Amino acid sequence: MNDDFGTLDGTLDAVWSRLSNGVTNADAPARTLALATDGPAVRMVVLRGADRASGTLTIWTNRASDKVSQLAGDPRAEALIWDSAADFQIRLALEVSIARGDAGTWDALGPGSRVNYARVPPPGARLAEPDAVQVQPDPAMFAVLTGRIMRIETLHLTRERQARARFPHGRLDAAHWIAP
């Protein structure tokens, strides 16, 4: 058994190495995460940034999407990642702030990526057919979500053991195991 998962600090390092890897490696398990907001509503999003020092994640989206209105009403969210090779679940409680994407990031996006964040009609609008959308890349629609990690919860499943741990943000001293 890989016993990084047998200690609290090893488990926390395993979380952050996966988050960092998700940002840089398109095939990593944490490349996409399920993001749940007050709806209830859940959807997959791509992890664009993860910063251990500030305890934050970054996600890009369309300002007109339902997730943005839901987060404007209630900034609390949860993100979920499953690393099947490591049998490791990562659950993150977040407080999400919404900002306009910066011009430099927008400029660096190719046209194929920009359309993910700006098109008409807006996400969720009823269409007569799937292709009845017009691409209208508009930097004002490019929103950046910054999720401040309030709590990390992990579950490592093996035949021998199910180890579940909780890490309040920024307080490794207060981390503890919990019953799975």
Ligand SMILES: Cc1cc2nc3c(=O)[nH]c(=O)nc-3n(C[C@H](O)[C@H](O)[C@H](O)COP(=O)(O)O)c2cc1C
């Ligand atoms: C693999 C995958 C990655 C996705 N990445 C994003 C993303 O980074 N940002 C985003 O806004 N939507 C992304 N989507 C689309 C969302 O899952 C969702 O359908 C869309 O954002 C509308 O969600 P909402 O109406 O709940 O706001 C992705 C979908 C998939 C399947």
